[in-house]
Each structure stands twice: as structure tokens, then as C-alpha cells.
């Protein structure tokens with residue numbers, strides 16, 4: 426079984442990206458892992474603070490371990506973690522990677538919090554990858570009318586800052602702000618800043634992670650991967666598909682959850698399949 430860094434390094438070398446999908450229950454987990462297995466691809470399960478509270482951190486760690494024990498390359502990321510305490514807890518409980526998100530803090534505070542988690546992982550579970558975010562990309566995983574306040578070309582990550590940040594913290598992966606936003610902005614804006622991704626990739630020698638991938642066009646993803654993105658996060662599109670599926674399922678004359686929930690799983694699987702195939706095409 427490869428470790429997550431092996432999987433990501435290999436993806437970077439081959440010019441493809443690893444899919445990261447957020448889930449908050451066993452239906453989401455089932456949808457993501459079944460597609461990954463069908464396609465024979467590694468996959469990352471993401472759980473933000475709210476999502477991991479719902480499914481249970483220990484429970485989702487156990488589910489991922491069960492997949493690994495069966496030989497499936499399923500990895501677990503503690504997505505957007507806003508406190509040092511929760512990031513340490515996630516490392517202790519067995520995640521493969523953790524995102525310490527102090528992007529709304531000052532550069533100095535972001536460095537300090539991130540460095541603390543990098544040092545903690547090194548001294549407790551050195552195989553854990555630490556990712557940090559630099560530059561604001563919004564916090565919602567909803568359908569949005571407008572680009573969130575505070576997200577603009579001005580707030581996009583600058584290559585020199587990224588380099589300084591990576592050197593100061595020792596992080597393994599960086600999530601830059603490059604025209605991506607969390608959630609889906611209904612107008613389809615903003616566009617990904619491919620030149621900026623390329624410029625950051627050229628200055629930092631670590632894998633880049635694209636957050637807020639829902640709503641971007643296929644050709645934008647492919648250009649982002651070519652420019653240096655090695656992991657892509659999808660959340661909102663899965664949430665929308667799940668809810669639409671459940672709405673359909675609830676109308677059938679069944680009370681068995683595995684029957685009326687099945688449509689939600691089916692519609693999530695369609696999203697996961699489309700994205701994984703795209704991220705792994707060239």
C-alpha cells in the first residue's frame with residue numbers, strides 16, 4: 426500500500442491529479458470509494474470540521490482503514506481545520522493528512538499555527554502530510570449568488586509569498602488562492618488564474634492543491650493540472666447531486682433506507698466518476 430505522499434508525488438510526475446471528495450455520512454463514503462474502486466484509482470476522502478463531527482472522526486478513520494486493509498488506496502484528509510487543537514486531534518486519531526487553515530489570519534500567525542502542526546506531525550506521526558492555505562478563497566460550500574467578499578485578484582496568492590511561507594513552515598502541500606472559490610458561484614465566475622498557478626508551482630517545490638473545484642469547467646481543470654495542481658477538491662457539486670437524488674428517492678413507495686437513499690448515492694457516483702476520469706486524463 427502506497428502512502429499518500431507516494432500517491433501525490435506519482436500523480437505530479439504523471440501530470441494527473443488525485444481527486445479529493447468531501448463526505449459527511451456513509452452514503453457519501455460509499456459513493457466515492459465505489460467509483461474509485463471501479464476505476465482502479467486512488468482517492469482522498471475529505472472531512473471538514475462540521476463533516477467529521479457528523480460522521481464521527483473515529484468512525485471515518487475506521488472506515489478508511491477497512492478500505493486500506495482490503496488493499497484499496499483510500500486516504501483520509503482532515504479538511505479545513507481552524508484550530509491547532511483540532512488539527513492535532515485529527516493527527517492523533519489517524520488521518521493521512523490535515524489542513525490547518527489560518528488563511529484569514531495575518532501572514533505571521535498563519536506561519537506560526539502552520540509550523541506548530543508541521544512540527545507536531547513530524548514528532549508524532551511523520552507520515553502525515555500537512556497542508557496549509559495562503560490567500561482567501563471563501564468558506565462556504567453552498568450555491569452562491571456572487572463571488573464572496575474578500576476574494577479578488579488582489580487577494581490571490583503571490584509566488585514570492587508562497588515561497589516564503591513554504592520555507593518558513595515546512596508544509597508538504599499548499600492550497601493557494603488562484604481564482605478558485607469554495608462553493609459554486611452561479612455565474613460560473615471567477616475563472617482559474619492558470620498563469621498564477623504556474624508561477625507558484627515554479628517557485629515552490631511541493632504539490633499544489635486546488636480547493637473549491639466545484640463549478641469550474643473541464644478545460645480549466647486540465648490547464649490547472651498541467652500548470653502544477655496535484656489534488657483537486659470537490660464538495661459542493663457532490664452535495665447538490667446528493668440532495669437532488671434524495672428528493673427523487675423519497676418519492677418512491679419505499680421505507681427501506683437502502684432503497685430510497687440509493688438514488689442519492691447513484692447521483693453522487695455520477696459526479697465522482699466524471700471528475701475522477703477528468704482528473705486522470707491528459
Ligand SMILES: [Zn+2]
Pocket residue numbers: 505607636637658
Ligand atoms: Zn477547501
